[in-house]
Amino acid sequence: MKWLLIGAWVLGAALLAADVLVAPWVVRSEVVASLLSPGGLTLVRAAAALGYVALHLLAVFLGPALVLGAVVGLGVDLIQGRVGSSRTPSASAPEGPG
């Protein structure tokens, strides 16, 4: 479970980072705007535009959700681990004299 949560965190962070890194290129190339101005639109530009829109929406809606959800999940997992590890010795501890 821990690795699944870490994977979710990495995926969320990667989505957010990719969105931030790609956006300036999208601005300069006007690749999404060209969807509304289709005279110069090629298949590659259309695919790039739709790909960016999909990436951006995934980053907006899922990026923070994956990062924060994973952090909370890992936090709960960590707390349970500490509680568990603090209980285990006492549960199996030999009884003292008397």
Add this chain to the structure above:
Amino acid sequence: MSPFSRRAAAPVSAVLVGASVALTFPWLWGQHVGAAWFDGDVARADALARGVEASLENGDGHFQTGSERFDGEWWFGTFQMAALGFGHLALQHADHRVVHLAQMEKALDRLRAPGVDGFDSAAWGESPWDGLAGANDHAAFYGYTALPYALHRKLAPGTAYDVVEQQLIDALTWRFETHGVLETYPGERYPIDNSAGIGALGLHDAATGQDHAALIAGWGHVARERFVDPATGLFVQSVAADLSVVDGPRGSGTGLASYFLSWADPALSRDLWAAQRRELYGGGLGFGAMREYPRGVFGLGDIDSGPVIFGFGVSSTGFALSSARRHGDRDAFCALYATTHVFGAPTAVGDATRFATGGPIGDAILFAMLTAPAEGR
């Protein structure tokens, strides 16, 4: 706690928090930024102004819509909206007025650059600049150009720009007095384009003290009688020579007309905003948007509306931002902006802001709409 409950606690809490964040964070953040725009955040406005200025300087704005007329309209519209946006900032931020006036003048100069009037010249068979004293209406070209020129005259009277402004106002005045409702192109009459000219007359009066009140009131009376759809209160998109409806009520036309008219006929502008809010506004989960067509009317997107997605229009939503701010509707503005923020993707490029999905005309339109001053400014 059972072993199963203990094993499930981490993933269940991760999913619950993740779902809560997905359902709330995007619109909460969007509305937070929207509130900053509504309150006149100078830093955000200046950054977008720099983005729009850069796109003008880079010569951006050549479009390939597949129609030479629409390419030209968008090129022209980019400069017009940019000029209005810079003017709005000059009007509201006195300490930055010199900078914004200089930016505005660049955009006004581009409006007069050779070729920018090509879409209008091709339709009328004459350049609008050569036809100022002629009989052809050129309603859109004169109205849309006169509006930022009149705003400039209100901000900085006594410059060379006043000469051009006065020529445009005289041309519009004579045409409204003679023709009533003006043609954008031969045989084509659009209430929204007429609204731009009426708005320019209102701004001109505010700038110079001249009086077009009777003309504005007369046009407003005709507009309420013939352009306002009785069922919805929205503006119809186009009319015939006898003012019968050609294209019915639309969100894009009503949204921009409401902004234009706010400079001349605030009561009609407010009524149009109230109709948009009542008939077109919708959304959910903290996002707001405007329909392009009234409820129950199906229509596809066109060059005016932009894409129409589940009935909601890109243009109608963007244009509505201006009236929401003009008429002090904070809730609608913030919800509309949240949608704009998510789908527009504002992006920092150096010290400037551009909307990643908007292109030059999208940046310029949003710049003008987001910075429209509160009514009475």
